[in-house]
Amino acid sequence: MLSLFDLKSVQAFSADSVHQEHCTACHARITGGDGRLLYRGTEGIVEDVIQLHARVDHCRRGAGLDWTEEHIAAMRDFLDERFYGFGE
Numbered sequence: 670m671l672s673l674f675d676l677k678s679v680q681a682f683s684a685d686s687v688h689q690e691h692c693t694a695c696h697a698r699i700t701g702g703d704g705r706l707l708y709r710g711t712e713g714i715v716e717d718v719i720q721l722h723a724r725v726d727h728c729r730r731g732a733g734l735d736w737t738e739e740h741i742a743a744m745r746d747f748l749d750e751r752f753y754g755f756g757e
């Protein structure tokens with residue numbers, strides 16, 4: 670469930686464009702084309718929203734991004750809505 674504070678930081682943060690800028694290129698190298706193919710739901714390395722959160726945290730560290738929990742949660746929710754559909 671998103672609080673008003675989370676909604677504001679989601680807007681300021683824009684998970685969609687941050688994702689394009691920092692996440693897709695490396696994933697595209699892994700899949701050899703469309704980086705979105707990496708998001709395979711339960712076929713992949715994340716099986717629920719908790720693991721998705723942990724993976725976002727892991728990858729953003731790898732990408733050298735200094736994020737708060739709100740940023741991580743905003744990216745997790747963006748990816749969940751767009752690709753995974755685990756829900757809350």
Ligand code: HEC
Pocket residue numbers: 688691692693695696699707708709710712713714715721724725728729731732734744748
């Ligand atoms: C330097 C390379 C790199 C960057 C940059 C990167 N990732 Fe990843 N990401 C990986 C690798 C490697 C995996 C694991 C692929 C596998 O073995 O399935 C992965 C997997 C994932 C997965 C799980 C895919 C699945 O369903 O199995 C998510 C979610 C994810 N990354 C999110 C992100 C986000 C969000 C960002 C941007 C903040 C990001 N990644 C940036 C390398 C990267």
